[in-house]
Amino acid sequence: xxxxxxxxxxxxxxxxxxxxxxxxxxxxxxxxxxxxxxxxxxxxxxxxxxxxxxxxxxxxxxxxxxxxxxxxxxxxxxxxxxxxxxxxxxxxxxxxxxxxxxxxxxxxxxxxxxxxxxxxxxxxxxxxxxxxxxxxxxxxxxxxxxxxxxxxxxxxxxxxxxxxxxxxxxxxxxxxxxxxxxxxxxxxxxxxxxxxxxxxxxxxxxxxxxxxxxxxxxxxxxxxxxxxxxxxxxxxxxxxxxxxxxxxxxxxxxx
Numbered sequence: 646x647x648x649x650x651x652x653x654x655x656x657x658x659x660x661x662x663x664x665x666x667x668x669x670x671x672x673x674x675x676x677x678x679x680x681x682x683x684x685x686x687x688x689x690x691x692x693x694x695x696x697x698x699x700x701x702x703x704x705x706x707x708x709x710x711x712x713x714x715x716x717x718x719x720x721x722x723x724x725x726x727x728x729x730x731x732x733x734x735x736x737x738x739x740x741x742x743x744x745x746x747x748x749x750x751x752x753x754x755x756x757x758x759x760x761x762x763x764x765x766x767x768x769x770x771x772x773x774x775x776x777x778x779x780x781x782x783x784x785x786x787x788x789x790x791x792x793x794x795x796x797x798x799x800x801x802x803x804x805x806x807x808x809x810x811x812x813x814x815x816x817x818x819x820x821x822x823x824x825x826x827x828x829x830x831x832x833x834x835x836x837x838x839x840x841x842x843x844x845x846x847x848x849x850x851x852x853x854x855x856x857x858x859x860x861x862x863x864x865x866x867x868x869x870x871x872x873x874x875x876x877x878x879x880x881x882x883x884x885x886x887x888x889x890x891x892x893x894x895x896x897x898x899x900x
Contacts, residue, residue: 678705679877682716682726684735686754686840687864690896691730697892698884704877720744720869727872728881736865746868746875749882751889752840752898754862756784756791756798758852759842760834761827768834768852771799775807782823782835783808785816792816794858795836801859824849843897856900864898 683691688710695706709716709726713735719725721742729739732754739745760768766779774781786792799805815832817823820841826832828848842851866885868878 678707679727679872679874679881680725681706681708681728681730682720683708683710683730684713684716684732685710686732686838687730687893687898689844690752690840690893690898693896694885694889694892697888698881701884702880704880706881723869723871726869727874727878729867729869731865731867733861733863733865736863736867739867739869744870746870746878747882748865748867749885749889750863750865751885752864752893753900754791754864754898755839755856755858755900756795756836757839757842758834758854759824759827759837759845759849760852761830762846762848762850764850764852766833770852771836771854772802772804774811774834774836775804776811779811780813780815780831780833781808781811782815782817782826782832783812784820784823784837785818788818790862791820791836791838794860798858840893840896840898851897861900864893 681691681695691708695708698704699706706728713731716726716729716731717735717738720729720739721744723742723744729735731739736745736748739748758768758771758774760766773779783795784792786796796805799808815826817826820837823832823835823837824842824845827835828845839851842849866882866889868875868882872878
Protein backbone atom coordinates (compact mmCIF):
# COMPACT_ATOMS: atom_id res chain seq x y z
CA UNK A 646 0.00 0.00 0.00
CA UNK A 647 2.79 2.35 1.00
CA UNK A 648 4.61 1.46 -2.22
CA UNK A 649 1.55 2.33 -4.29
CA UNK A 650 1.15 5.64 -2.49
CA UNK A 651 4.81 6.34 -3.02
CA UNK A 652 4.53 5.63 -6.75
CA UNK A 653 1.43 7.82 -7.04
CA UNK A 654 3.28 10.60 -5.25
CA UNK A 655 6.26 10.29 -7.54
CA UNK A 656 3.95 10.38 -10.56
CA UNK A 657 2.20 13.52 -9.33
CA UNK A 658 5.51 15.26 -8.70
CA UNK A 659 6.73 14.26 -12.15
CA UNK A 660 3.59 15.68 -13.78
CA UNK A 661 3.98 18.93 -11.85
CA UNK A 662 7.60 19.22 -12.91
CA UNK A 663 6.66 18.63 -16.58
CA UNK A 664 3.98 21.34 -16.39
CA UNK A 665 6.40 23.78 -14.78
CA UNK A 666 9.08 23.00 -17.32
CA UNK A 667 6.62 23.46 -20.15
CA UNK A 668 5.56 26.83 -18.81
CA UNK A 669 9.15 27.90 -18.34
CA UNK A 670 10.45 26.87 -21.74
CA UNK A 671 7.39 27.24 -23.93
CA UNK A 672 7.37 30.65 -25.64
CA UNK A 673 4.76 32.87 -24.03
CA UNK A 674 1.99 33.70 -26.52
CA UNK A 675 2.21 37.34 -25.51
CA UNK A 676 5.77 37.34 -26.86
CA UNK A 677 4.38 37.28 -30.39
CA UNK A 678 1.77 40.01 -29.95
CA UNK A 679 2.11 43.77 -29.92
CA UNK A 680 -0.48 46.37 -28.99
CA UNK A 681 -0.86 49.35 -31.32
CA UNK A 682 -2.39 52.60 -30.10
CA UNK A 683 -3.69 54.23 -33.28
CA UNK A 684 -5.23 57.64 -33.90
CA UNK A 685 -8.65 57.06 -35.46
CA UNK A 686 -7.88 59.25 -38.50
CA UNK A 687 -5.22 56.71 -39.53
CA UNK A 688 -7.38 53.60 -39.26
CA UNK A 689 -7.35 52.51 -42.92
CA UNK A 690 -3.64 52.85 -43.74
CA UNK A 691 -2.75 51.40 -40.33
CA UNK A 692 -4.96 48.36 -40.93
CA UNK A 693 -3.37 47.73 -44.33
CA UNK A 694 0.18 48.16 -43.00
CA UNK A 695 -0.50 45.83 -40.08
CA UNK A 696 -2.09 43.22 -42.34
CA UNK A 697 0.99 43.30 -44.58
CA UNK A 698 3.29 42.92 -41.57
CA UNK A 699 1.33 40.02 -40.09
CA UNK A 700 1.48 38.17 -43.40
CA UNK A 701 5.28 38.42 -43.44
CA UNK A 702 5.82 37.50 -39.79
CA UNK A 703 4.34 35.37 -37.02
CA UNK A 704 3.70 38.49 -34.97
CA UNK A 705 0.13 39.49 -34.15
CA UNK A 706 -0.80 43.13 -33.64
CA UNK A 707 -3.81 44.11 -31.59
CA UNK A 708 -5.04 47.61 -32.44
CA UNK A 709 -6.78 50.10 -30.20
CA UNK A 710 -8.34 52.99 -32.16
CA UNK A 711 -9.11 56.33 -30.57
CA UNK A 712 -8.16 59.97 -30.53
CA UNK A 713 -4.44 60.68 -30.21
CA UNK A 714 -5.31 62.83 -27.20
CA UNK A 715 -7.06 59.84 -25.61
CA UNK A 716 -4.06 57.54 -26.06
CA UNK A 717 -1.51 60.10 -24.88
CA UNK A 718 -2.10 59.81 -21.10
CA UNK A 719 -1.49 56.04 -21.27
CA UNK A 720 1.73 56.68 -23.16
CA UNK A 721 2.90 59.39 -20.77
CA UNK A 722 2.28 57.06 -17.83
CA UNK A 723 4.03 54.16 -19.62
CA UNK A 724 0.83 52.21 -18.99
CA UNK A 725 -0.22 50.68 -22.31
CA UNK A 726 0.87 49.91 -25.85
CA UNK A 727 3.97 48.92 -27.78
CA UNK A 728 3.43 51.10 -30.87
CA UNK A 729 1.79 54.54 -31.15
CA UNK A 730 0.47 55.85 -34.50
CA UNK A 731 -0.23 59.55 -34.26
CA UNK A 732 0.67 62.99 -35.62
CA UNK A 733 2.71 65.95 -34.48
CA UNK A 734 2.95 67.32 -31.88
CA UNK A 735 2.16 63.98 -30.19
CA UNK A 736 5.50 62.54 -31.27
CA UNK A 737 7.17 65.36 -29.33
CA UNK A 738 4.91 64.77 -26.32
CA UNK A 739 5.89 61.09 -26.36
CA UNK A 740 9.58 61.95 -26.46
CA UNK A 741 9.16 64.43 -23.58
CA UNK A 742 7.63 61.61 -21.52
CA UNK A 743 10.68 59.47 -22.32
CA UNK A 744 8.27 56.98 -23.83
CA UNK A 745 9.74 56.76 -27.35
CA UNK A 746 12.59 54.68 -28.72
CA UNK A 747 12.33 56.33 -32.13
CA UNK A 748 9.64 57.34 -34.58
CA UNK A 749 9.27 57.17 -38.34
CA UNK A 750 7.46 59.70 -40.49
CA UNK A 751 4.98 57.99 -42.82
CA UNK A 752 3.05 60.96 -44.16
CA UNK A 753 1.48 64.33 -43.59
CA UNK A 754 -1.86 65.67 -42.44
CA UNK A 755 -3.03 68.79 -44.24
CA UNK A 756 -6.28 70.62 -45.01
CA UNK A 757 -7.63 70.06 -48.52
CA UNK A 758 -10.30 71.76 -50.58
CA UNK A 759 -13.19 69.42 -51.33
CA UNK A 760 -16.38 69.68 -53.35
CA UNK A 761 -19.00 67.36 -54.80
CA UNK A 762 -17.67 64.64 -57.09
CA UNK A 763 -17.16 65.93 -60.61
CA UNK A 764 -16.52 69.49 -59.35
CA UNK A 765 -19.75 70.86 -60.88
CA UNK A 766 -18.92 74.44 -59.83
CA UNK A 767 -15.46 74.36 -61.38
CA UNK A 768 -13.54 75.26 -58.23
CA UNK A 769 -9.77 75.67 -58.65
CA UNK A 770 -8.39 77.34 -55.52
CA UNK A 771 -9.30 78.16 -51.93
CA UNK A 772 -10.06 81.74 -52.97
CA UNK A 773 -13.07 80.34 -54.87
CA UNK A 774 -14.76 79.77 -51.52
CA UNK A 775 -15.51 83.50 -51.51
CA UNK A 776 -17.82 83.26 -54.55
CA UNK A 777 -21.21 84.84 -53.82
CA UNK A 778 -23.94 82.38 -52.78
CA UNK A 779 -21.48 79.48 -52.49
CA UNK A 780 -22.39 77.31 -49.49
CA UNK A 781 -19.22 76.47 -47.55
CA UNK A 782 -18.52 73.99 -44.75
CA UNK A 783 -15.47 74.44 -42.50
CA UNK A 784 -13.95 72.61 -39.53
CA UNK A 785 -14.54 74.41 -36.23
CA UNK A 786 -11.28 76.01 -35.09
CA UNK A 787 -12.40 75.67 -31.46
CA UNK A 788 -12.11 71.89 -31.72
CA UNK A 789 -9.93 71.21 -34.76
CA UNK A 790 -6.31 71.79 -35.70
CA UNK A 791 -7.48 71.71 -39.28
CA UNK A 792 -9.90 74.53 -38.51
CA UNK A 793 -7.12 76.57 -36.90
CA UNK A 794 -4.86 76.13 -39.93
CA UNK A 795 -7.62 77.05 -42.38
CA UNK A 796 -8.66 80.15 -40.45
CA UNK A 797 -5.06 81.32 -40.14
CA UNK A 798 -4.43 80.88 -43.88
CA UNK A 799 -7.64 82.59 -44.94
CA UNK A 800 -6.95 85.54 -42.65
CA UNK A 801 -3.45 85.82 -44.12
CA UNK A 802 -4.97 85.84 -47.62
CA UNK A 803 -7.57 88.42 -46.58
CA UNK A 804 -10.51 86.20 -47.54
CA UNK A 805 -11.62 85.02 -44.09
CA UNK A 806 -14.63 87.32 -43.69
CA UNK A 807 -16.03 86.48 -47.13
CA UNK A 808 -15.57 82.73 -46.64
CA UNK A 809 -17.03 82.92 -43.14
CA UNK A 810 -20.09 84.67 -44.56
CA UNK A 811 -20.59 81.80 -47.01
CA UNK A 812 -20.49 79.23 -44.20
CA UNK A 813 -23.72 80.57 -42.70
CA UNK A 814 -22.26 79.22 -39.44
CA UNK A 815 -21.68 75.74 -40.90
CA UNK A 816 -18.64 74.98 -38.73
CA UNK A 817 -18.34 71.30 -37.90
CA UNK A 818 -16.50 69.45 -35.16
CA UNK A 819 -15.91 66.33 -37.27
CA UNK A 820 -14.71 65.90 -40.84
CA UNK A 821 -17.40 63.30 -41.35
CA UNK A 822 -20.04 65.99 -40.79
CA UNK A 823 -18.35 68.22 -43.36
CA UNK A 824 -18.22 65.40 -45.91
CA UNK A 825 -21.84 64.41 -45.32
CA UNK A 826 -23.06 68.00 -45.71
CA UNK A 827 -21.36 68.24 -49.10
CA UNK A 828 -22.41 64.77 -50.20
CA UNK A 829 -26.12 65.37 -49.57
CA UNK A 830 -26.00 68.85 -51.11
CA UNK A 831 -26.45 70.99 -48.02
CA UNK A 832 -23.02 72.54 -48.72
CA UNK A 833 -21.19 73.09 -52.01
CA UNK A 834 -17.60 72.86 -50.84
CA UNK A 835 -15.40 72.89 -47.78
CA UNK A 836 -12.09 72.12 -46.11
CA UNK A 837 -11.09 68.93 -44.28
CA UNK A 838 -8.11 66.64 -43.56
CA UNK A 839 -6.59 64.96 -46.62
CA UNK A 840 -6.70 61.39 -45.31
CA UNK A 841 -10.32 61.65 -44.20
CA UNK A 842 -11.34 63.20 -47.53
CA UNK A 843 -9.71 60.24 -49.25
CA UNK A 844 -12.24 57.89 -47.62
CA UNK A 845 -15.09 59.88 -49.21
CA UNK A 846 -13.87 59.81 -52.81
CA UNK A 847 -17.06 58.04 -53.89
CA UNK A 848 -18.92 61.30 -53.21
CA UNK A 849 -16.30 64.05 -53.00
CA UNK A 850 -13.54 65.44 -55.17
CA UNK A 851 -10.29 66.82 -53.80
CA UNK A 852 -9.13 69.99 -55.59
CA UNK A 853 -5.30 70.13 -55.70
CA UNK A 854 -3.97 73.31 -54.07
CA UNK A 855 -0.45 74.41 -53.05
CA UNK A 856 0.73 73.97 -49.48
CA UNK A 857 0.57 77.46 -47.95
CA UNK A 858 0.12 76.71 -44.27
CA UNK A 859 2.36 78.02 -41.53
CA UNK A 860 2.85 74.66 -39.86
CA UNK A 861 3.61 71.16 -41.06
CA UNK A 862 1.86 68.23 -39.38
CA UNK A 863 3.66 64.93 -39.77
CA UNK A 864 2.18 61.46 -39.26
CA UNK A 865 4.50 59.23 -37.27
CA UNK A 866 4.73 55.66 -36.04
CA UNK A 867 6.48 55.48 -32.68
CA UNK A 868 8.15 52.60 -30.91
CA UNK A 869 7.32 52.84 -27.20
CA UNK A 870 10.32 52.58 -24.91
CA UNK A 871 8.51 50.77 -22.11
CA UNK A 872 7.37 47.88 -24.32
CA UNK A 873 8.21 44.44 -22.95
CA UNK A 874 8.96 43.32 -26.51
CA UNK A 875 11.60 45.77 -27.81
CA UNK A 876 12.95 43.39 -30.47
CA UNK A 877 9.50 42.90 -31.97
CA UNK A 878 8.86 46.63 -31.85
CA UNK A 879 12.09 47.27 -33.74
CA UNK A 880 11.17 44.60 -36.29
CA UNK A 881 7.90 46.41 -36.94
CA UNK A 882 9.64 49.78 -37.20
CA UNK A 883 12.04 48.42 -39.80
CA UNK A 884 9.05 47.14 -41.77
CA UNK A 885 7.49 50.62 -41.49
CA UNK A 886 10.68 52.20 -42.85
CA UNK A 887 10.32 50.09 -45.98
CA UNK A 888 6.55 50.28 -46.50
CA UNK A 889 4.92 52.92 -44.32
CA UNK A 890 5.23 55.98 -46.54
CA UNK A 891 3.86 54.16 -49.59
CA UNK A 892 0.85 52.81 -47.68
CA UNK A 893 -0.05 56.12 -46.05
CA UNK A 894 0.47 57.90 -49.37
CA UNK A 895 -2.00 55.51 -50.96
CA UNK A 896 -4.60 56.72 -48.46
CA UNK A 897 -4.00 60.40 -49.17
CA UNK A 898 -1.66 61.38 -46.32
CA UNK A 899 0.65 63.45 -48.52
CA UNK A 900 1.75 67.04 -48.37
